[in-house]
Amino acid sequence: MSPQEIMDRASEIVPTVSMATVYRTIRSLEELGEIVPVELPGEPPRYEMAGKDHHHHFMCESCGKAFEVDACPGNLSHMTPDGFRLTRHDITLYGTCKACNS
Ligand SMILES: [Zn+2]
Ligand SMILES: [Zn+2]
Known part of the structure; x- marks a missing residue:
């Protein structure tokens, strides 16, 4: 919040x-x-x-609120360039929330 x-x-x-x-x-x-x-x-x-356990956030571009997202794409090291080592990731999803959609 x-x-x-x-x-x-x-x-x-x-x-x-x-x-x-x-x-x-x-x-x-x-x-x-x-x-x-x-x-x-x-x-x-x-x-x-x-x-809290590892989680991500969804940002509503209409009302500006941030929501927790429990899902995670998992290990993203396949996106890491050769010779690099991934230690963590942080993902923010953007769109409109349920309240703004109704
Ligand atoms: Zn919203
Ligand atoms: Zn994750």
Whole structure:
């Protein structure tokens, strides 16, 4: 979730919550290792719970939300140039989400 999404969710529970509180909470949860930043190309960092299994993200180009994708194409070393060694990959899918499609 982006800080703004966290803010929207939090203000449903605590109407007086401020953006400063959200950023402060994000920082302390990150220091505790409870959450990790999700870096999507050209996007401000989002955050998710730490310790999830390997997964990818789907970025809705209509509403701008990011969704988790459990599927993975697996070992992509067949795409790696000769003499290179692949250590990890990061895949972002783009399109429109279910809510935006209906
Ligand atoms: Zn959408
Ligand atoms: Zn993968």
